Amino acid sequence: DADVTQTPRNRITKTGKRIMLECSQTKGHDRMYWYRQDPGLGLRLIYYSFDVKDINKGEISDGYSVSRQAQAKFSLSLESAIPNQTALYFCATSPGAATNEKLFFGSGTQLSVL
Amino acid sequence: SQKIEQNSEALNIQEGKTATLTCNYTNYSPAYLQWYRQDPGRGPVFLLLIRENEKEKRKERLKVTFDTTLKQSLFHITASQPADSATYLCALVAAGNMLTFGGGTRLMVKP
Numbered sequence: 001d002a003d004v005t006q007t008p009r010n011r012i013t014k015t016g017k018r019i020m021l022e023c024s025q026t027k028g029h030d031r032m033y034w035y036r037q038d039p040g041l042g043l044r045l046i047y048y049s050f051d052v053k054d055i056n057k058g059e060i061s062d063g064y065s066v067s068r069q070a071q072a073k074f075s076l077s078l079e080s081a082i083p084n085q086t087a088l089y090f091c092a093t094s095p096g097a098a099t100n101e102k103l104f105f106g107s108g109t110q111l112s113v114l
Numbered sequence: 115s116q117k118i119e120q121n122s123e124a125l126n127i128q129e130g131k132t133a134t135l136t137c138n139y140t141n142y143s144p145a146y147l148q149w150y151r152q153d154p155g156r157g158p159v160f161l162l163l164i165r166e167n168e169k170e171k172r173k174e175r176l177k178v179t180f181d182t183t184l185k186q187s188l189f190h191i192t193a194s195q196p197a198d199s200a201t202y203l204c205a206l207v208a209a210g211n212m213l214t215f216g217g218g219t220r221l222m223v224k225p
Contacts, residue, residue, distance in 0.1 A: 004157070035215075040122055042203065042215040043158070058212065090157050102148060103213065105157025 003027045006106035019078040023091030031094040032074040036087040081113040116141045118216040126222045133191040135219045137204035144206035152201045194223045
């Protein structure tokens, strides 16, 4: 079983729809992250959470919101999807205190907004 | 502005040769740098971390160098194999900040 699980793996939706992407982890890590990946642009940080009561905006948070329901669960919502939110979305975790620790990624969700 | 640059063109090499990938950065003073491997349809997987006070780090067939004067990291795979074909991402962190990724370089190793 994957340590970091994202659902769904693929989603096609229409402009204006509300979408939720879910992430769960069995690694016991406190820190969780949402990134989006666009061809040639690398991974860009959307939101991150260092524990259940902590939510922080990343580089590109506009148009997105998150919820940290439990240590193991971190969901990303698009309140009103638009076509330029079409991208590959990754959830990641890391163990704790040091910001230099490596990230563990899920397999991604390919989102297409028509 | 801060920028991390990796060659966007694919690197094609013959099996057995050494692959060298480059990561250049501007307007950063990174505390450390990481390299990840990404296969199609999968999330990135951590490979190596090198700190600003380290010149070189090795792991099996992998070697990473970090030159803070040139603002560059080189990632080497010796005795490359077709199974090494993937996209390789560099990521760096300045003290107190979050990890920032480059766009990645695709490596193709031909048998």
